[in-house]
Amino acid sequence: MGLCALILAACSDAAADPDMAVSIPETTPAMDRYAEFAVVVARHQAMSERVARISRRLRVANSPLCDVTRHDVGLLTHQLDDYPPSLRALALHFMALDEDGRFIRSVVPGSPADRARLRAGEEIVSGWPFQADQPLMVDNGDGAVPIRLQSDLACVAPAFVINSDRLNASTDGREIELSSALVEQVGDDAALALIIAHEMAHVLRGHHQYGLHWNAELQADADALTLMRNADYDIDGTVAAWEMGVDAHRDSQAMSATHPPLEIRLRNLEGALATLNNGPAGFRPLSDASRERDASGD
Ligand SMILES: [Zn+2]
Structure with missing residues (x-):
């Protein structure tokens, strides 16, 4: 296939289908909807990480061919505003998000962020979008600390x-x-x-x-x-x-x-x-x- x-x-x-919303039948009992959403989120997360890993490999290796490049550290981030209003309560519940703030959604394996041991769920307090020579302020729950990252030039x-x-x-x-x-x-x-x-x-x-x-x-x-x-x-x-x-x-x-x-x-x-x-x-x-x-x- x-x-x-x-x-x-x-x-x-x-x-492509602009409807990014996950459709969840209205008739499903609340707990079933939550369980269904959790499965959808986990599947989508795995697919996003796979695509991010393959895409990053192509974008870094081919950066000399691109007119537009940036310093990439291998992080996917998200914030509550990224989700449709109808899904925000579920996103808060399942995706380690907060009402405000930007959080690490996933870390590309082998990337500079991975080598710096950044992990999903940690909050990026400042320094995003990443710029070379600028530290990220990251809060893993014990307070914000500056993280200095190597980066790769990527398309x-x-x-x-x-x-x-x-x-x-x-x-x-x-x-x-x-x-x-x-x-x-x-x-x-x-x-x-x-x-x-x-x-x-x-x-x-x-x-x-x-x-x-x-x-x-x-x-x-x-x-x-x-x-x-x-x-x-x-x-x-x-x-x-x-x-x-x-x-x-x-x-x-x-x-x-x-x-x-x-x-x-x-x-x-x-x-x-x-x-x-x-x-x-x-x-x-x-x-x-x-x-x-x-x-x-x-
Ligand atoms: Zn084509």
């Missing part, structure tokens, strides 16, 4: 998980949204990295200024392999998985009007992979050559 989701996931122009192309049953990934040219259904179905991290890197390529290339036509999609596919390779993902295995997926879903090719047929995308990916594998070792820029090859449509 993961491959199917990967191939059919369209980065549509249409904004600004944040990726989020929204609650939606549709298999979809999209970007508005700035942020990347992945549906929860997609993240759940794509179990392999490299396969999910390909989807995130594809959307990231749209951001880096500024495709949204021109619209997402077939050439932009093919270019984003090819770029995604470059971004993944720079982040040390297994691009040979990822393309091989695509080949198997296309074989299994030849009948599904009419799925997306905004994307080229799967066979064309696959040949484009194979060409980009060969170019990367035959090229020099080490960090690679986004290719102008791939743009020309993509435009030829063969």
Whole structure:
């Protein structure tokens, strides 16, 4: 199922389901609603952490390619205002939030924040958004203390998980949204990295200024392999998985009007992979050559 989701996931122009609210049936008794919400929160938290980890690996490794970068310490933070009014009571109850203040929602494993032993639930009293050479004031319950963090330069192309049953990934040219259904179905991290890197390529290339036509999609596919390779993902295995997926879903090719047929995308990916594998070792820029090859449509 993961491959199917990967191939059919369209980065549509249409904004993904904007309804971030978790729908909870009104008829459910209060305690059941709480229990249901706790399960939804835990699942969403796990998905967000996974996407944050993969996204950060891509954004840090490719920071030389991005016009817009920031010093990233590997923290996801939140505050009560981030949640719809109807969910704030539940968020207060389940998410270690307070009426005001910004709190650590999660820490990306292996990140500077993780190495500094920052943990979910701690309050960031000041110093956020993080700036290099500025300490974060963090309160873990025993009073605020200054935490000096190393940071990594990272592209600004944040990726989020929204609650939606549709298999979809999209970007508005700035942020990347992945549906929860997609993240759940794509179990392999490299396969999910390909989807995130594809959307990231749209951001880096500024495709949204021109619209997402077939050439932009093919270019984003090819770029995604470059971004993944720079982040040390297994691009040979990822393309091989695509080949198997296309074989299994030849009948599904009419799925997306905004994307080229799967066979064309696959040949484009194979060409980009060969170019990367035959090229020099080490960090690679986004290719102008791939743009020309993509435009030829063969
Ligand atoms: Zn796309």
